Amino acid sequence: MATDDFGQGINVAALLDAPDAATLARNLANGIASRSILRFASASARAAALTGVSAPTAGMHSYLEDTQRLYFYTGSVWRQVSSLTQQGSVNLSWTNANTASVTVTFPFAFASTPNVFVNINSGNGAVARWSCRAYQITATNFVAFLYAADAASLTSGSAIPVQWLASLT
Structure with missing residues (x-):
């Protein structure tokens, strides 16, 4: 698999890859979602969802509906972006x-x-x-x-x- 033209590490199918629509769709969705602002009901819902292969990485953003606040992940903790x-x-x-x-x-x-x-x-x-x-x-x-x-x-x-x-x- 090749990666996107913007150097963001999003896997996209190359012409010589075997056809696999499910893998292509998952790679695109995961690549885009992890770089978007993720919405969660609360910090505990965010912690429950972002585990394993979906664990947060430095630079991710999330919005919590209960506090109505935007956060970014430093690589070790979630920090509030704005009041x-x-x-x-x-x-x-x-x-x-x-x-x-x-x-x-x-x-x-x-x-x-x-x-x-x-x-x-x-x-x-x-x-x-x-x-x-x-x-x-x-x-x-x-x-x-x-x-x-x-x-x-x-x-x-x-x-x-x-x-x-x-x-x-």
Whole structure:
């Protein structure tokens, strides 16, 4: 058998090889699958599937559905490739108050509670002296809480943009 033109070691049939469609198909499927991103329900499902001749080799990638994360194999351990991040913006309005809040629902649920960062994306008027934070954070939502630096100062805000970033690391 010959190998592919890209030097990846995928066995392909040569013209002088005896016809064997099953071997050809298996060699192509195994060669391509081992170089693709493999999907598994969990790390334990990955460990159960990748044994023997299918044992992982350095450079393999896998995606785990339970954690929604991408991993690569170093040759001895699976390492996370990236964190799962979602971001967005919500407009908030209030009248004659020193606090304001809104519940933000993530576009899709995280596997566990993420870190959430919020920012008031406006420096106009009295809002320039306001601060914000996230609280009651869950895998599906959080509360963006805005508050005046001077609790005795009541102000109003209209469609104030609040940006947020949520990440699992």
